[in-house]
Amino acid sequence: SPKIGQKAYAIGDPKGLERSxxxxxxxxxxxxxxxxxxxxxxxxxSGGPLLNEDGQVIGIV
Structure with a gap:
């Protein structure tokens, strides 16, 4: 489960830029x-994953 202060990575297609x-x-x-x-x-x-440092999905944008 996510913890306050841990690194988080969002992947999405903002403004048409694929896999940003x-x-x-x-x-x-x-x-x-x-x-x-x-x-x-x-x-x-929106709808892209929010990942932790291990690549595990911890949320959805």
Whole structure:
């Protein structure tokens, strides 16, 4: 499960750029399972995975 401060990687297709990767950290986790992260997520990134350093999916953008 994700932890505050751990590295996070978002993969998406923002503005038509296929398989774009951005990195950041998990900055907040609320009680309902929502994860706030600092990696850039632009229009077109929704539905892409949020990964930890081991490549495990920890969320969906």
């Amino acid at each position: 990767l951005s990195d950041g950290i998990v900055s907040r986790i609320d009680g309902s399972g929502l994860i706030q992260f600092t990696a850039t997520a632009s229009f077109g990134s």
